[in-house]
Amino acid sequence: MTAWFEQDGEGLPPVDVGPPVYGAPATPVVLLPIVGIPEVAPGADLGDLIVEAATSSGIEMADDDVLIVTQKIVSKAEGRIREVHPYDSEARHMIAEMESARIVRRRGGLIIAETKHGFICANAGVDDSNLEPGQVTLLPVDPDKSARRLRHRIRQLTGCNPPVIISDTFGRAWRVGQVNMAIGVAGMMPVIDYRGSVDHFGVPLRVTLIAIADELASAAELVMGKADGVPAAVARGVRFRRGRGRARSLVRQPQDDLFR
DSSP: OOBBOOOOOSSSOOOOBOSOTTTSOOOOOEEEEOOOOOOOOTTOOHHHHHHHHHHHTTOOOOTTOEEEEEHHHHHHHTTOEEEOOTTOHHHHHHHHHHTEEEEEEEETTEEEEEETTSOEEEGGGOBOTTSOTTEEEOOOSSHHHHHHHHHHHHHHHHSOOOOEEEEEEEEETTEEEEEEEEEEEESSOSSEEOTTSBOTTSOBOSSOEEOHHHHHHHHHHHHHOSSSSOOEEEEESOOOOOSSOOGGGGSOOGGGOTTO
């Protein structure tokens, strides 16, 4: 069977290459929640927990699926948990500052920070949701590497090789509300690059880069929910390119940032 992917070059078997993603016909996209993943403890085999829950949910992952998992369970499995008194806001601020490369803005108890990964987010990603009182999680040290490890483990357990996205909830400048974004990517290019192609009227596209990894992270939240205990989902029917993609490449470089 051919697919619209390129070889991903990560030491894994090559994948047959078919028509480019741009020319592939649009198909329905299906989002499948993986329910039944138990509470994740430090050192847990996250791949095994996900595969077991997917099997119980009747989901058989395939190479052309995309697996999306939340940052929270990745951070828990990697032991990125800190103990802090539930009412000690100063201690939380100190942890956020330690996780920051720079503080972008402060207002009251809110810190907007640039993390060491380059992400701009509240409190440098330090978060106490879906945790025991008195605990906070930190972002993975290297979310792209975490995604690669999880993808490799999924392949070991199932024989299939879907790309993996690690998602986290971010606020957005100039917009109310939060959405999930990709902070780790493995096995796919995080953007669809339309530059050099033409639109419906034959006009050349010069700047269009669609952040497909962010779109998938955000879409998956529709079936995960923030408080529903569903920290993973499979997206099926998505047009994407395989490749050595990284979420870090979604971070705009300082020289291209008009708001610094």
